[in-house]
Each structure stands twice: as C-alpha cells, then as structure tokens.
Amino acid sequence: QKEVEQDPGPLSVPEGAIVSLNCTYSNSAFQYFMWYRQYSRKGPELLMYTYSSGNKEDGRFTAQVDKSSKYISLFIRDSQPSDSATYLCAMTSNTGNQFYFGTGTSLTVIP
C-alpha cells in the first residue's frame, strides 16, 4: 500500500466551480500536511500548510485535515482558468525528514 493515495484525475471543471481535491494516507504518524501547485515544466509551489487536524483558509483556498479518517482535502472556490495545474498533496511526521507525496491531480478550469 502506498503511503499517500491521490486520484490523478484529470479533473475538468467550468470557471467559477468549487473544486475538491483529496488525498488519503496510511501512516498515523503524519502530522504536517501540505498542498502544492505545479504548473507544467515548473517546480511545485507551496499553497497551503497545516498541522494536525482542522481547517485552514487562505483566500479562495481551504485545506482540511481529518486525521481520524486519514483524509485531507483542498477546496478551491470560484475556480479560475489560472488555477489549471497539477495539485500535489504532501505530508510528513513530527520527526520525519522525508516528505511523502501523492501522485498529483491534474486540474483544468474551462473559461
């Protein structure tokens, strides 16, 4: 079983839609959860960073962590064509050095 599972998509939505991206994981030691956005031929860009369970909001983006279900989500409100990219979830433990990444979900927002 992979440490982190993420549906690769592709996901295609109309402009203005609410997008929900998700990852599940198996290691209960994971405490730090991140979402990265990666445009084609570019390095990943950190979007959201949360610790333990709960919600975090930043503009149109909301990250949720449910440790009891080992499930994390990223919501994008009022999606824009510029949001079209691959979204990667990543996580690590308190003492861990290594990050564990999902495979990434490819998102296209259609004008």
Next chain:
Amino acid sequence: GAVVSQHPSWVICKSGTSVKIECRSLDFQATTMFWYRQFPKQSLMLMATSNEGSKATYEQGVEKDKFLINHASLTLSTLTVTSAHPEDSSFYICSARDRSLGGNTEAFFGQGTRLTVV
C-alpha cells in the same frame, strides 16, 4: 514564502558528459535539501536527502556514484549527473527546509531543471 533558486532551468548535453545542477536557498539557511526526479505526468520521486555537514542519504535504486550530491553550505546544494545517458533525461527538482528553527517545517521547491541527454 521562502525562495529556492535552481539553475539551470534547462540543459542539453551529450551522452557521456557530466552535468551540474545548483540549488540555492535565497533567504534562509537550508539545513536539509532534497533532490527529486519527475517523469511526465508522474509525481516526484525522491532521489536523495542531504543534511548540511553530512553525506547525502540516497534512496534505494539511486546510484550514488552517478548522482553526486554535495551540500556545500547552508545555502547551496549541487547535483552532478555523471556520464549522462539518454535515460537520465528527466525533470530534476530540489527542495529545501530550514529545520534550524526547531520542529518541522514546510519544504520549498526550486523551479526545476529539465535535462535532455542526446
């Protein structure tokens, strides 16, 4: 957010030659740096982890004599692909963390380097 600069952004080299990729943290001290490889439409594959002042730790299946990593200072790590072959063509990405603050922190990524070996 913190800035990690990776150079060059793309490089083409002949088979058998060596290529050096630099990764610099511009506004923080990167006590830990990671090197990843990414194939098209796939996620990041960790190649090695380096902590400042110690040798890099390579993931299983990654040839340390082929992919030389030097964490030269708290702001610079280099990856040298030695005797490159066409199958080494890929997108290489570095990331850096500042763990000197204590606890765990997020990682910031460089822009990536597209290597093409002809």
